[in-house]
Amino acid sequence: GAVVSQHPSWVICKSGTSVKIECRSLDFQATTMFWYRQFPKQSLMLMATSNEGSKATYEQGVEKDKFLINHASLTLSTLTVTSAHPEDSSFYICSAPQRSRVETEAFFGQGTRLTVV
Amino acid sequence: AQSVTQPDIHITVSEGASLELRCNYSYGATPYLFWYVQSPGQGLQLLLKYFSGDTLVQGIKGFEAEFKRSQSSFNLRKPSVHWSDAAEYFCAVGARTGGFKTIFGAGTRLFVKA
Secondary structure, eight states, X not given: OOOEEEEOXXXXXXXXXXXXXXXXXXXXXXXXXXXXXXXTTSXXXXXXXXXXXXXXXXXXXXXXXXXXEEEEETTEEEEEEOSOOGGGOEEEXXXXXXXXXXXXXXXXXXXXXXXXX | OOEEEOOOSEEEEXXXXXXXXXXXXXXXXOOEEEEEEEOTTOOOEEEEEEOSSOSEEEOGXXXXXXXXXXXXXXXXXXXXXXXXXXXXXXXXXXXXXXXXXXXXXXXXXXXXXX
């Protein structure tokens, strides 16, 4: 299957600083990518849809000024957590759908564990 | 609106026993359906998927799932559970509109006892 790479795998940052997470589709182009957040012992919740060349679409309750998304190319989307606070500590996962003639499937990155201290 | 329900928060099964994890979905059209497994602190691993065709789908690690349109269900099964199967299992729907976002169920934690 296709490969989606996320970087970094884990990051620890101080409260008040910003952290950037990268999501790359390595062997296919993705005009759309998705960002999810998973709190401990909970499910994955969609945060936003990243659209190449245009603004991201955020789910209800997600602060767009806090979670900045940039999708500048067909293979890269970035999520920047601005002015991070301990409550932003979570597991963040991206996905990118790959369309074939027959079907579409979303491929997931390995996730980024963010700890804000 | 699309949604996925996994009614069992956790299940405990003896090693060697059979397993069935339940999943019900709500979707306006024929869905893309998935089962993922996640070990603690790890990312997602795709177990199997259903797009169309044969309603009984075979996956990795001996898992299978059956799509039943009349019941809006996509239950995951395994005939004999191994201790290494202990993990969190997520059922998911791939929404064909909106760029193919994935909607996850709440997850079922599987415990395996010796």
